[in-house]
Amino acid sequence: MHHVMIIGCGFGGLEAAKALGGKPVKVTVLDRTNHHLFQPLLYQVATAGLSAPAIAAPIRRILRQQKNLTVLMKEVSRIDPTNKQVSCEDGEVFDYDSLIIATGATHSYFGHEEWAQHAPGLKTLEDAMNIRRQILTAFERAEDEPAQAGEWLSFVVIGGGPTGVEMSGTMAEIARHTLRGEFRNIDPTKAQILLIEGGPRILAAYASDLSEKALKQLTKLGVKVRLNAKVTHIEAQGVWIGQEKIPARTIIWAAGVQASSLAQSLGVPLDRAGRVPVQSDLSVAGLKDVYVVGDLATALSHGAPVPGVSPAAKQMGRRAAANILAKLAGGTTQPFRYIDYGSLATIGRSSAIAHVGPFKFSGLAAWLFWLFVHVFFLIGFRNRLMVIADWAWSYLTFARSARIMQSPTRPDE
């Protein structure tokens, strides 16, 4: 039977897998973790609002009804498109007939990999737990060493895209509301949250009036925003913008995109961020039966680049699966057409921006809309209920349910 391999089970890979259920193919899904992650809510785990299991579900549980499909937890190290083989880190080699690559992207430090140790990024559950621990530790250390409270309570977020905006807005809420009254030696509401953006506006992918509204809302939540500021150096205790040093003990990286390095083994030209340019049917020119979907692909639709957002990844996953089935049935592949349902970014408590069709709106209405959309698309009925309960609780009490550090004190942190 025709063997379809899917590498990576994010939004693109999962949709492709679902679209192949009950079809006359044998499917193998490889992922290096055991779970599908609802990445749009990852910042909530990093800021102690949700527990990790609330936004993740075991891949094999989601796909358990599909009897033609095997899930393996494996890290892929190399693809050999000539021999149609996939090699894993543990040495195992698989033959495939058709391949869907959906391994996504991670953050890019623009060639400054040494910054990673001081300014962690947010892509995996592990990243989220690390950042959560760092943020919570900073307040603990400030209470313990009030003389250094200024530095401990200085938080810098680099990058004014959706993740940077969500992170800084939520951190302001934690400092101003969640932790109020819990400390004796410091005042957590005095914490400084600084968002640094290299370009002239935050949320640059959005309409400029929405960017401006987001900036106002963010400022109202207590975040300081610096625009047109290029970070030139990062060290353990601060960020440099040219000759100016901003002291901070907690620095979070939310800038830059770097595609999964697996693409390099395809032997085709990649774009500057390491993404694979795909043809209109999402296959890769010059390779046989290889499709790339989601953030790893550079695709065009209606002449415009497809954005790196989860609805696009899902649509691409479905299209790649349909094209494989069409070819198998002796038909022809269809071009991918991205359907843009609009864009949404949340900023913080009761605050978001939305752009849906001709409608632009912001503030509470946009936030409620954001809430509804995100909960609706969360995997699993149970997770939805949990997240609603958690959020209702947080909204009413300002408490955050996941303020737990698993490791004991680390004095060197």
Place this chain on the structure above:
Amino acid sequence: MHHVMIIGCGFGGLEAAKALGGKPVKVTVLDRTNHHLFQPLLYQVATAGLSAPAIAAPIRRILRQQKNLTVLMKEVSRIDPTNKQVSCEDGEVFDYDSLIIATGATHSYFGHEEWAQHAPGLKTLEDAMNIRRQILTAFERAEDEPAQAGEWLSFVVIGGGPTGVEMSGTMAEIARHTLRGEFRNIDPTKAQILLIEGGPRILAAYASDLSEKALKQLTKLGVKVRLNAKVTHIEAQGVWIGQEKIPARTIIWAAGVQASSLAQSLGVPLDRAGRVPVQSDLSVAGLKDVYVVGDLATALSHGAPVPGVSPAAKQMGRRAAANILAKLAGGTTQPFRYIDYGSLATIGRSSAIAHVGPFKFSGLAAWLFWLFVHVFFLIGFRNRLMVIADWAWSYLTFARSARIMQSPTRPDE
């Protein structure tokens, strides 16, 4: 103002801290984590039934209303009872007027510390996450390497106390129900769960007819139990009982108790498990104003040893706090009298044993009683709701909400 230091914020330390709220003392609570842990449900985190935040709450949040109290996240390294000082790992030294030590106990490998790497124990949230990852990984690896499935699906739990019984019963449920239908190369219901107990019966602290009932219920759930079996050696791929090797890739240690090593710096004689013998008022003979409560103490009440259970720790914490206040007010300390509300052990789905006053019962009734008691005593209204929701969901669907491994594949695991 009289300065009371409390080291450790488990059940004993937390109750002592609460009892000192609003009293004419200054209180400092030191703990190496930021959370109070509801340890009786830790096995549920280890077996993917609950998320870590569901059974833990930030200490400073629980105690935020007590304005005479400061919480610091710090690891204590040494106590100097002569000079009434406490030294921390980071070099800070505190003076105290009265001291309550409540740092509890951890598992003991009976002098075989080298077994720890192969057979992790369960005391902290980090332990629980490690064990969760090991159990889930074992099934993933079995699916990946069906030729080795026998070893990967062989699980050994060492120690037939409450933790060992809960862990093995729940693991049987996971193998037989939760994972059913999710694998293609293996049958998870074929997993072997073996509970090894050195003595002649499991749950030896309970009445012998309840032990027998527990053994029957555990066997019915699919756990094999070996009694009178002494583990003589543990290696990465198996457990030795004398000359017999039991191959297993996942080994969990639930035997032995070793008191917190902090007790050694007191300079008083300790019992065999490293616990501090206390006088009837919970103070330590020969030391000034030092009280020990919870699992770290060897106490007598009504002539019998006080058991190492959470209700005893809570009662001791309250008594130590009351005695400090009594002395401060010029009065005399009172002896500790343990009130035994009964004992309860859960075994698995719908299965538990209970001994309350003259009543002994088991099965579903005991399990419902266990459920009620544990949820009732969980810290925080919100956690209670979450845990009820999680359990109701699991009970109805056999699903487990926290089947998430945060780390990618580790081929050497």
